[in-house]
Amino acid sequence: MSRSGVRGFVRREWGPLFGTVRAALAARGWRAVPMTLTAVCLTALFQLVQNQDWGYQPVQAIGSVRAEDPLWLSLLRTPLSLFVPALDLPVWGALAQILLVFGIAEICLGRWRTLAVAYLATLAGTLYARLGIALGPDGPLGLPASDARVVDTGPSAAVVGLAVYVCWRLRARWTGALVVLAMVVEVIVKPNxxxxxxxxxxxxxxxxxxxxxxxxxxxxxxxxxxEEPRPGTRSWKPPITS
Incomplete structure (x- = not known):
């Protein structure tokens, strides 16, 4: 592909996203993403508290989800589980994911739609864990019984779901397909x-x-x-976030 062809592809694929985000940040600055900033601060707070001797159990009580827990308890904890970082992963990764993906989604989709998609993706992962354990480890969709005791927290499922939805919304089809492919490869390499x-x-x-x-x-x-109007075109109307 020639250099001009590459530029054209980049402009078509990421131009609307870049233009929408740049315009929102230029007009309102960080005020364009108040929900995202709140989520980042909440995640950082949970990380700080759960690493204290006195704070681990309270955080687990309000935001820890395991497949072995009663379903009603998991559903009750799911909203906050999204913001409780996994203890075995660096917290900066969770904070960066939330800041980047939630921020873009909040600008492009609006605050409430972003939350709705994020919680749909998180809830799907929570419910799948129970189904996978019921299926057992022998099938491709199944999970070993030991996974029922795994603490299932963090924003990663929400981040992946939001990334795919934003790519569809802004018609960045190749990027969305790449996200899906990366997740498939992840499961093939490490089926956890x-x-x-x-x-x-x-x-x-x-x-x-x-x-x-x-x-x-x-x-x-x-x-x-x-098709919905493409962001950056005359018929496109940015979401109302306030």
């Missing part, structure tokens, strides 16, 4: 609970996208363009 939960999150978001496309098609009626 986290990797399979990422695929469950992607599956849930793809179902959401299909439902949204069908609803938009019915709303517009036959013969109308079934």
């Amino acid at each position: 609970l986290a990797g399979k939960e990422h695929l469950a999150a992607i599956a849930a978001v793809l179902v959401l996208i299909a439902v949204r496309r069908g609803w938009d098609r019915r709303r517009r009626g036959p013969g109308q363009d079934d």
Whole structure:
């Protein structure tokens, strides 16, 4: 591919995303992403508290999810589990994921839609863990019984789900496909609970996208363009976040 072809591809793939984010940050600065900043601070706070002798158990009590727990308790803890970083991973990774992906999503989708997609992806991963353990370790979708005791927290499933949804929303199709491919490779190389939960999150978001496309098609009626206006075009209207 020639240099001009590469530039054209980059402009088509990431131009709308870059333009939308740049315009929002230029107009409002960090005020454009208040939910994202709150999530970053909450995650940092949970990390600080759970590493104290007195703080580990309280954080586990309000944000720790395990497949062996009663379903009602897992559902009750799921909202905060998204912001409790995994103890065996560096916290800066979780903070960077939230700042980058949640920030872009908040600007491009709006605050409440971002939260809805993030929690859908997280909930899909939480429910999949129970299904996978019920299926057992022999099938490709199954999990060993020992995974029922694994503490399942952190923003990774939400980040993956949001990345796929934002790529669809801004028509960065190649980037979205690359995210999905990376998650598939992750499961092939290391078939653990986290990797399979990422695929469950992607599956849930793809179902959401299909439902949204069908609803938009019915709303517009036959013969109308079934695609939403592309960010950066005249018909594009940025989400209202305040």
